[in-house]
Amino acid sequence: SQTTSPIVIIGSGLAGYTLVREIRKLDKTTPITLITREPGYFYSKPMLSTAFASKKEAAQLISTPADGMAAQLEINILSQTDVSAIDASKKVVSTNKGEIPFEKLVLALGADQIRIPLQGNAANEVMTVNDLEEYGQFREAIANKKSIAILGAGLIGCEFANDLTLGGYKVDVIDLAPQALGRLIPETAAAELQTKLSEAGVRWHFNTTVQTVDRSGDSLSVTLANGSNITCDFVLSAVGLKPRVDLAKASGIFTGAGIQVNRELQTNLPDVYALGDCAEVEGLVLPYVMPIMQAARALAQTLTGPRTALSYPAMPVMVKTPALPTVVSPPAKGVNGQWKTQKIEGGLEARFESDDGKLLGFVLMGSATAQRATLSKELPPILT
Ligand code: FAD
Numbered sequence: 001s002q003t004t005s006p007i008v009i010i011g012s013g014l015a016g017y018t019l020v021r022e023i024r025k026l027d028k029t030t031p032i033t034l035i036t037r038e039p040g041y042f043y044s045k046p047m048l049s050t051a052f053a054s055k056k057e058a059a060q061l062i063s064t065p066a067d068g069m070a071a072q073l074e075i076n077i078l079s080q081t082d083v084s085a086i087d088a089s090k091k092v093v094s095t096n097k098g099e100i101p102f103e104k105l106v107l108a109l110g111a112d113q114i115r116i117p118l119q120g121n122a123a124n125e126v127m128t129v130n131d132l133e134e135y136g137q138f139r140e141a142i143a144n145k146k147s148i149a150i151l152g153a154g155l156i157g158c159e160f161a162n163d164l165t166l167g168g169y170k171v172d173v174i175d176l177a178p179q180a181l182g183r184l185i186p187e188t189a190a191a192e193l194q195t196k197l198s199e200a201g202v203r204w205h206f207n208t209t210v211q212t213v214d215r216s217g218d219s220l221s222v223t224l225a226n227g228s229n230i231t232c233d234f235v236l237s238a239v240g241l242k243p244r245v246d247l248a249k250a251s252g253i254f255t256g257a258g259i260q261v262n263r264e265l266q267t268n269l270p271d272v273y274a275l276g277d278c279a280e281v282e283g284l285v286l287p288y289v290m291p292i293m294q295a296a297r298a299l300a301q302t303l304t305g306p307r308t309a310l311s312y313p314a315m316p317v318m319v320k321t322p323a324l325p326t327v328v329s330p331p332a333k334g335v336n337g338q339w340k341t342q343k344i345e346g347g348l349e350a351r352f353e354s355d356d357g358k359l360l361g362f363v364l365m366g367s368a369t370a371q372r373a374t375l376s377k378e379l380p381p382i383l384t
Contacts, residue, residue: 011108015276040066
């Protein structure tokens, strides 16, 4: 279709669809085209790391198919359509299905899973689960298997570790850091989570990394840098995310860790915006649901009416580990202060406090998660 849509959005993840929903609350009629290389269904990505124990097949995670989304939101969806270039002066994007003109363009491209270079004849069998299609492939690949090694003890690695033990798998987790959730929580809190997950059947391998993955017959042999060896049936990689910046970068859009935008979610080009996992807002890349909700609300205003600046309140993240439910709100990078950890009946509370006693971050585990709302109110906003 060659008719110009005033608003073109690339990406059918939470960022793309939440933005459309927010625009439609303010404006029912402006034509919107959403382009995606996925089938265009709406699904909840956070469920990918909890769906196994609840025995959900990939198809069961789709809440609305593309035609349903198009009808509900009154938009035009171009699915299975890959955008390969943006020409901001001609105001068109190039796709495998032709050129699509735009007046305002929004990049909601998401992030790729980082791949660490691995040696060995089965290095290419290592999988990631970063979207619904990969989840489907993963489910199929592990169907008759018993043991899984997970690279990465971050949020996603820990959630998968818990989910897969609940699904009956033997799980080994490997991380370069000395602890789980190394970027988010202090050592004492991590120790609690590690203990609970160990009791659930997880074996930890910290301070090391995977060197080789080799297949011998039905099983895989994983060699670690510390010299030990793990025999397993499958290897899942969850070592971190990298915002998708290449498309923007090649089109003259400024990128750093992510696609760089100002408080109005605008890139250095006048009518090109970005939000979600691909975006870097004033130096912050926050690949979580809550920041997307905030950004979508602000950007919907800017696209349909007065330019509106984004603000971020404190946005705690739930770590979906039923072995020990955990809520984290890490302190901003580089701020001064100390962790103060207190074990309570059935849980743990860790407060990150400034020298004058102000709460700047927290970890709540088990029974302490009940304090989530109270402590959140004490935290300073992330962007005012
Ligand atoms: P995506 O969902 O990745 O969407 C990007 C879209 O862009 C896709 O539709 C893709 O097809 C499209 N696209 C990209 N490039 C192109 C192109 N060139 N042409 C066409 N289309 C393109 N966050 C929380 O807050 N809480 C949680 O509990 C939580 N759990 C998680 C569990 C897992 C396993 C994972 C992976 C993430 C989790 N997150 C969680 C993070 C959260 O899911 C993400 O922040 C959010 O889903 C990102 O949405 P997005 O729309 O920015 O990106």
